[in-house]
Amino acid sequence: MTTFLTRLLGRLPIGYLQLTHHPGRLLAALAGVAFANVLVFVQLGLAGSMAESVAIPYRLFQPDLLILSPAESEALSDAATLPRQRLFQALVHPDVTGGTPIYMGRSTWISGHDASSSIQFFGIAPDATAFFHDALAAPLTSLSLSDTALVDTLTRFVDMRSFAAAQPEAPVPFEIQSRQLGAIGTVSIGGGFGGDGVFLVSDQTFFHLFPQRSSATPSHILLALAPGADAGRAAAELVQLYPPDTVRIRPVSEAMEQEVRYQMTERPTGLIFAFGVAIGIVVGIVIAYQVLSADVADHIREYATFKAMGFRQGFFIGIILEEAIILAAIGFWPGLLFSQLFYESLAYLTNIPIFMTTERAVAVFIGTIIACAVSGMLAMRKLAAAEPADLF
Amino acid sequence: MTDAAIDVRGLDHFFGEGEARKQALFDVNLSVRRGSLTILMGPSGSGKTTLLTLMGCLREVHGGSIRLLERELFQSEEVTRIDMRRRLGFIFQAHNLHASLTARQNVIMGLQVHGRGVPKRHAAAADHLLDMLGLGERLEYLPGNLSGGQKQRVAIARALVSNPDIIFADEPTAALDKISGMAAVQLFRDLGRTRGTTTVMVTHDPRILDLADRIVTLEDGRIVQDNVRT
């Protein structure tokens, strides 16, 4: 290792030798860096999971559609509605070939003694399969049977195994909103942060469950465009057809990005994650600074000797950066491992979509190196105390 | 090229400010010949170390002049002094070895100050010198596993390995037994004869006075005696 580092650095790896000379301190330092990494990964994981769970419902829709939402609605699951009239108005646009309303409502499912789950319902016309993800086409058609539902296998707080065999021919009964429904199939969506699960029902079944809702006021409207139509332009033109500030209209993918951005930057949860990441970074910098400045203080006579020998400032910066990078590059891996374990346990326990991504791992690795280098630069100030004239 | 490696003229030095200001050196004049071995003597507090650190570019010269290897140190830049130090070898009373580096690695640092070199050649030069100082068996030892005298010899090797023009040493033999102390000073003398290395050394050790070319005695910051021996 020493030989390799000597080649790499063009000098003896003083930083490496100093760190490995005190294995106890090195281990403590690595544990600290790993801990800070876990903090950051947890926050980023939760944030990523929230973004992912915001995005998942949009993936039920065909991606090349436009979504027409009430003006005040930033989030897909907001309670606001818009007049179905908007759908008919949109059909005058030459690029719009069709549209379908979707109805959304939330309900509490008392699935057992103590267990209750918050369920997001999508009420969908069973013949509107063209607007939804191809995989949903067949199950959606079966929803035309009254009081049937596609239930979410990832629903929290419920043992969903009894629903696994649900078929149109063999519905699995359950009760919700004091109504008897039959599960005739399953989807895997997951409730994410806003709820515990997502159930799909026909529009008719939806009105049975939510009698106060009317077919005249859907939550959103999906519009299909002619092949080759420019979605962005069509959206801009359609908006002109409506009184100002009554609708928001954008391609599905854009609406999804918009909501992710909104949830991450304007909602408290998103901000809490950003704050958590900042705390993790600060903790990491403080820990690395403690270790590096203690190491400088311990070697002050050696550094003074090197100064007397004629080593320039760059040499000392090099040693401290070498130490910082070693701490970062080694401490990262246990941090990554623990974070991976944390993600897996959390995903298992809560069904939120939390998982490691390569981009995140790379970004945190680079961030760790930078944070440790910043600590090193701060620790460098202690070096001024190395006064070679005092050695005699 | 003049014959003087060091030329000190009218050197004054003060420590502290205001009320606490104290003069440590008064009008010191001293010209040290290239290749010679000069010993600085004097009672405690007489200014020997102060003079050594000024000549060794470890302190700023405030009053008077020091020409070191043809370079004026009065009003010199910090970077100039750092670069000048690379041509000097320091041997401190405390060995000041780096505890995380082996004997060989400590000596190699004396070469690496001059920049990236061939690691094999650096190691060979270090090994040769350590061997000469009787440490051939201790190359891979960390300072913690060496005796006081062995550590001091490693420090001597570190100062000598890059062939300095001048060696500054403050009580270098204090930690050494009689034989290795004499051997070390003999080595400085030989380097003076063969390579023109100049040595300025503070010592109280009467055993080595005989090896000196010149003995300068300081008292209360002034040179009171200057014996050039022939």
Ligand SMILES: Nc1ncnc2c1ncn2[C@@H]1O[C@H](COP(=O)(O)OP(=O)(O)OP(=O)(O)O)[C@@H](O)[C@H]1O
């Ligand atoms: N850093 C300093 N700050 C203030 N005064 C100092 C400092 N260094 C030395 N002095 C003073 O300068 C005078 C000369 O000190 P110096 O260390 O040069 O003496 P010395 O001859 O080396 O003594 P010794 O034989 O004890 O090592 C002393 O009075 C000392 O107290």
Ligand SMILES: [Mg+2]
């Ligand atoms: Mg002294």
